[in-house]
Amino acid sequence: MSDYRIAIVGATGAVGTKMKEMLETSSLPIKEVKFLASIRSVGKKISFRDKLYEIEELKASSFEEMDIALFSAGGSISEVYAKEAVKRGCVVIDNTSAFRMSEGVPLVVPEVNKEALRQHQGIIANPNCSTIQMMVALEPIRKKYGLERVIVSTYQAVSGAGISAINELKQQAQDMLDEKTTIEANVLPCSGDKKHFPLAFNALAQIDVFSDEGYTNEEWKMINETKKIMSDDELKVTATCVRVPVMSGHSESVYIELKESDVTVADIQAVLSEAPGIILEDNPDEQLYPQPLNSVGKKEVFVGRIRQDLDVKKGFHLWVVSDNLLKGAAWNSVQIAETMHEMNLLKNK
Amino acid sequence: MSDYRIAIVGATGAVGTKMKEMLETSSLPIKEVKFLASIRSVGKKISFRDKLYEIEELKASSFEEMDIALFSAGGSISEVYAKEAVKRGCVVIDNTSAFRMSEGVPLVVPEVNKEALRQHQGIIANPNCSTIQMMVALEPIRKKYGLERVIVSTYQAVSGAGISAINELKQQAQDMLDEKTTIEANVLPCSGDKKHFPLAFNALAQIDVFSDEGYTNEEWKMINETKKIMSDDELKVTATCVRVPVMSGHSESVYIELKESDVTVADIQAVLSEAPGIILEDNPDEQLYPQPLNSVGKKEVFVGRIRQDLDVKKGFHLWVVSDNLLKGAAWNSVQIAETMHEMNLLKNK
Numbered sequence: 001m002s003d004y005r006i007a008i009v010g011a012t013g014a015v016g017t018k019m020k021e022m023l024e025t026s027s028l029p030i031k032e033v034k035f036l037a038s039i040r041s042v043g044k045k046i047s048f049r050d051k052l053y054e055i056e057e058l059k060a061s062s063f064e065e066m067d068i069a070l071f072s073a074g075g076s077i078s079e080v081y082a083k084e085a086v087k088r089g090c091v092v093i094d095n096t097s098a099f100r101m102s103e104g105v106p107l108v109v110p111e112v113n114k115e116a117l118r119q120h121q122g123i124i125a126n127p128n129c130s131t132i133q134m135m136v137a138l139e140p141i142r143k144k145y146g147l148e149r150v151i152v153s154t155y156q157a158v159s160g161a162g163i164s165a166i167n168e169l170k171q172q173a174q175d176m177l178d179e180k181t182t183i184e185a186n187v188l189p190c191s192g193d194k195k196h197f198p199l200a201f202n203a204l205a206q207i208d209v210f211s212d213e214g215y216t217n218e219e220w221k222m223i224n225e226t227k228k229i230m231s232d233d234e235l236k237v238t239a240t241c242v243r244v245p246v247m248s249g250h251s252e253s254v255y256i257e258l259k260e261s262d263v264t265v266a267d268i269q270a271v272l273s274e275a276p277g278i279i280l281e282d283n284p285d286e287q288l289y290p291q292p293l294n295s296v297g298k299k300e301v302f303v304g305r306i307r308q309d310l311d312v313k314k315g316f317h318l319w320v321v322s323d324n325l326l327k328g329a330a331w332n333s334v335q336i337a338e339t340m341h342e343m344n345l346l347k348n349k
Numbered sequence: 350m351s352d353y354r355i356a357i358v359g360a361t362g363a364v365g366t367k368m369k370e371m372l373e374t375s376s377l378p379i380k381e382v383k384f385l386a387s388i389r390s391v392g393k394k395i396s397f398r399d400k401l402y403e404i405e406e407l408k409a410s411s412f413e414e415m416d417i418a419l420f421s422a423g424g425s426i427s428e429v430y431a432k433e434a435v436k437r438g439c440v441v442i443d444n445t446s447a448f449r450m451s452e453g454v455p456l457v458v459p460e461v462n463k464e465a466l467r468q469h470q471g472i473i474a475n476p477n478c479s480t481i482q483m484m485v486a487l488e489p490i491r492k493k494y495g496l497e498r499v500i501v502s503t504y505q506a507v508s509g510a511g512i513s514a515i516n517e518l519k520q521q522a523q524d525m526l527d528e529k530t531t532i533e534a535n536v537l538p539c540s541g542d543k544k545h546f547p548l549a550f551n552a553l554a555q556i557d558v559f560s561d562e563g564y565t566n567e568e569w570k571m572i573n574e575t576k577k578i579m580s581d582d583e584l585k586v587t588a589t590c591v592r593v594p595v596m597s598g599h600s601e602s603v604y605i606e607l608k609e610s611d612v613t614v615a616d617i618q619a620v621l622s623e624a625p626g627i628i629l630e631d632n633p634d635e636q637l638y639p640q641p642l643n644s645v646g647k648k649e650v651f652v653g654r655i656r657q658d659l660d661v662k663k664g665f666h667l668w669v670v671s672d673n674l675l676k677g678a679a680w681n682s683v684q685i686a687e688t689m690h691e692m693n694l695l696k697n698k
Contacts, residue, residue, distance in 0.1 A: 151604055155552045155591065193636060197640060206636060245550060253502035253591065
């Protein structure tokens with residue numbers, strides 16, 4: 001009865017490829033998969049659990065026989081096709097920002113707010129990569145000690161900007177090592193913006209386009225999504241989002257202020273060491289702290305460098321790292337599907 | 350009368366090389382230069398203003414005929430030889446951390462606290478690279494509006510760890526681009542520590558060794574040096590220091606809280622645009638913000654992404670970038686010498 005037919009929209013992308021991998025090892029009972037992409041990729045073969053599939057062209061009718069659709073082909077594709085999929089009885093788990101802040105669309109990190117899934121009306125939004133890992137790290141602390149304020153500075157990997165950005169960074173790095181005088185930049189910091197800058201051996205304090213108050217869209221996403229996921233409009237959140245020359249694995253320097261007093265570093269370590277989806281890597285004596293390079297291919301969020309602020313007793317600093325393509329995107333999406341299955345929120349046709 | 354004889358200690362290092370370059374174009378009247386290094390480099394030739402000099406072995410007697418000595422050969426060398434130089438009548442400008450927190454040793458960023466130079470007893474300390482650029486950016490704001498609190502997360506380049514670290518990063522980057530399975534790491538994050546990790550396409554939340562309260566020495570330097578330079582023990586400062594795969598150019602995500610209310614982003618931009626040693630690069634509409642790659646070879650500190658905190662009215666965020674080898678080290682040292690000359694604090698034998 002409950003074997004699902006699942007479509008991946010944007011199957012050839014950086015995230016789509018990882019969605020396939022996450023589904024291959026998923027506990028979700030799967031009857032059929034369908035790989036959808038733009039006309040360019042149609043006919044290419046993708047293997048799934050030892051079977052070869054041909055990539056099909058994305059059309060409204062693609063969803064007719066499907067139960068679940070995982071979207072990661074850009075916001076404009078989701079805006080057009082997510083509703084078509086829902087009309088045809090699909091549950092959509094959308095990895096773009098198209099519906100994240102829409103009312104009636106649960107924005108879900110399973111470790112944090114899976115109960116919100118019960119309110120879905122067909123579309124569930126997967127939060128922004130940099131938001132997800134911060135939520136996993138902060139929710140257990142918030143639940144136990146209350147959370148007053150968050151200030152985050154990110155160190156974000158290039159894979160969040162897609163395969164073309166990964167290739168651009170590789171080419172730039174090679175050209176710089178070869179001491180070429182001209183370094184080409186056509187994608188980063190943001191493919192939709194006017195100017196492009198090299199990222200290799202550089203750091204770009206712009207992710208997505210600029211918006212209100214001098215903040216970028218990426219920064220607004222972290223701010224607004226955090227409040228929605230934690231259901232706390234009063235929570236103080238500010239973000240500075242920076243792209244660094246890392247292939248995969250986002251890092252975050254997070255400052256928090258708790259509501260409760262008299263909390264120690266050991267208390268926070270104890271809470272996090274038992275929290276779901278977290279690996280505590282926090283031992284200065286052994287130089288143990290999370291590193292983006294070590295996070296690649298892992299589903300967990302790594303937390304370390306936990307320190308009390310030197311001036312504000314309720315203030316703490318954390319270093320939070322995770323594979324942005326997995327927990328930040330593909331794994332969180334598949335995990336939402338698994339969670340919905342466990343909660344009996346999925347049907348099949 | 351006032352033509353100086355200047356020695357550079359550590360002349361072959363990443364900073365020593367830049368000290369030579371800064372002296373070559375300096376306004377300081379120079380009669381003679383002496384390049385000192387370890388026995389390994391003795392006999393090698395260095396050109397200075399079209400004249401060739403042989404590197405000499407560092408000895409106590411090296412300073413006998415010298416007026417000024419610029420040290421950048423590691424703390425242990427400074428500990429032994431700085432006092433020998435002072436005994437012989439030299440003014441020492443020391444770029445290591447050996448004497449920075451010592452009483453009677455001015456810790457100077459000329460734009461901020463040049464008056465402290467009058468109290469010197471032979472040794473003047475050059476602050477830590479990441480501290481200097483933050484001081485240049487924050488002092489004009491502090492002077493006008495008062496400063497209550499600083500939280501900084503750094504994105505530090507590898508050249509601060511010396512030439513061996515630069516070469517290691519290049520080799521690691523090439524090996525990773527070539528998809529080699531073993532990536533060697535023998536220097537970073539900190540040559541004096543037990544374990545070494547790759548920095549290429551990675552981010553390491555450790556600079557220098559770990560110390561009290563889970564903070565690294567680099568973090569303590571930023572905290573303690575800031576209070577000393579600004580002569581404000583009550584100032585709240587906390588730092589998270591992170592090495593990123595950038596060759597030169599430190600970046601900093603700085604959060605500040607002012608004492609005064611009703612300050613706007615435009616006010617801060619106006620103050621910084623007229624402040625010494627600062628180039629304001631802050632125009633989101635034109636995607637103008639500081640980039641470490643663009644800072645290389647420049648003496649100034651670049652400031653941009655100035656935003657009001659979304660929750661705390663007196664809170665502001667800044668992105669501060671500078672060439673760590675120049676303003677962060679060699680230029681600040683030579684600038685101290687120029688400033689002392691202008692203040693009539695230098696003598697020659």
